[in-house]
Amino acid sequence: MNEWNEGYFTDVTYTYGYYRELSPVFQRFCLLLRGFEVPEPREDSTYCELGYGQGVSINIHAASNLGQYFGTDFNPAHAAHTNKLRYASGCNASFFDDSFEEFYNSLNNEYRGGVIHLYNLIQSAFTESGRG
Numbered sequence: 001m002n003e004w005n006e007g008y009f010t011d012v013t014y015t016y017g018y019y020r021e022l023s024p025v026f027q028r029f030c031l032l033l034r035g036f037e038v039p040e041p042r043e044d045s046t047y048c049e050l051g052y053g054q055g056v057s058i059n060i061h062a063a064s065n066l067g068q069y070f071g072t073d074f075n076p077a078h079a080a081h082t083n084k085l086r087y088a089s090g091c092n093a094s095f096f097d098d099s100f101e102e103f104y105n106s107l108n109n110e111y112r113g114g115v116i117h118l119y120n121l122i123q124s125a126f127t128e129s130g131r132g
Contacts, residue, residue: 014053014078022049022057024065041066050100055082062091069093072103 020026024047031038045067052058052071055078062069069092073079079097086093096103 014075016054017056018060019057023061024067025061043067046070050103052082052095053078055085055095058082058093058095059085059089059091062086062093063089067092070095072096072098072100074099 024041024045028038028041043066047058047061047065047067047069049058049069049071052073055071055073058069058071059082071082071093072095073082074097076097079095082095086095096106098106
């Protein structure tokens, strides 16, 4: 691995797929089912995804939901692909290839919602090990 990666694994790109668990609509639905009061999405709502992988899910969410979408993934290949999808869709989003620390230090907004795209990494590890 290269030294610039600060311990992030960047030698292989992440899978290409859509993950509904990262959807702000699905998350809101789940919270409402559990009895939580969740505000309606608005144009000024913000959504942040840490570790967006190939960017399929966040681009679909940004193109089909109200709000402003932000995210970072340390892998430059992921950021390049995610931004290609963004340009093609014309969605309201900003994607970066910063480390989580760099991204945190650059924040000028308060995020009302966010996800970490690790669910699928954990799920894949359990499935591959025969425990999932």
